[in-house]
């Protein structure tokens with residue numbers, strides 16, 4: 109059975125990555141494949157509300173899902189937003205998919221369409237109330253905008269006149285604001301996100317791998333928040349569970365270069381991720 113794009117499966121550049129991919133291909137029904145959303149399944153765009161999965165992503169995931177143990181999305185987005193913007197609901201093939209949102213605190217299950225989310229800590233409302241005056245005081249400018257994620261507040265500078273300069277200028281005051289209210293700052297691609305502590309993509313990935321009983325894991329990401337998931341895969345590998353680290357490298361100069369350095373496989377942004385998913389499907393159905 110052929111799938112769109114018949115490129116052959118790339119070879120990981122590291123021995124651990126080659127071992128991880130070999131294990132995935134030998135026992136696909138025991139493999140967990142976990143994907144970040146923005147920058148990995150969804151191309152980076154100036155307005156987060158307009159971000160959608162790459163047109164090839166859902167069809168590619170739906171073809172691969174029945175061949176592997178499990179497929180999940182692990183994202184900084186609220187779980188419901190990623191499920192909606194990704195178009196993951198009611199897709200034949202993706203009935204078992206889960207979206208772990210807000211760095212793993214929230215969970216959306218395709219099987220039920222329901223979202224589980226704990227209560228929002230009080231510090232989030234306090235930050236929300238103080239933020240406009242802080243941005244004004246720091247001269248953030250009209251291009252700087254705030255994304256209210258419910259249990260986190262993201263300050264974006266991509267649309268500012270000087271995106272990197274504004275990001276750097278806001279860094280210290282936002283860290284201080286977060287600390288005053290018991291939150292942490294999660295830096296990303298031209299975004300500083302103020303969110304509750306206690307969970308990150310590493311903890312979430314490790315929990316998901318254990319819960320799904322996976323014997324191998326593939327994790328694909330593009331941003332600083334994905335480093336924790338990379339570290340978790342490193343620890344799982346050290347404990348004998350093979351894994352592959354994929355970097356979706358679409359933009360440079362946005363602070364996430366470390367990810368490409370640590371990856372076993374670097375692909376060309378979301379379109380490269382789709383090609384990789386398709387080549388896995390092709391290999392498993394040959």
Ligand SMILES: O=P(O)(O)OC[C@H]1O[C@H](O[C@H]2O[C@H](CO)[C@@H](O)[C@H](O)[C@H]2O)[C@H](O)[C@@H](O)[C@@H]1O
Pocket residue numbers: 144145146147151152153154155156159182183184185255257262264266296297298299301331333
């Ligand atoms: O964990 P992720 O799925 O990678 O989410 C991380 C953050 O992604 C979003 O921001 C990024 O994508 C936007 C849309 O392409 C882009 O405009 C922005 O510059 C990027 O930083 C999202 O808006 C955040 O809430 C996520 O935490």
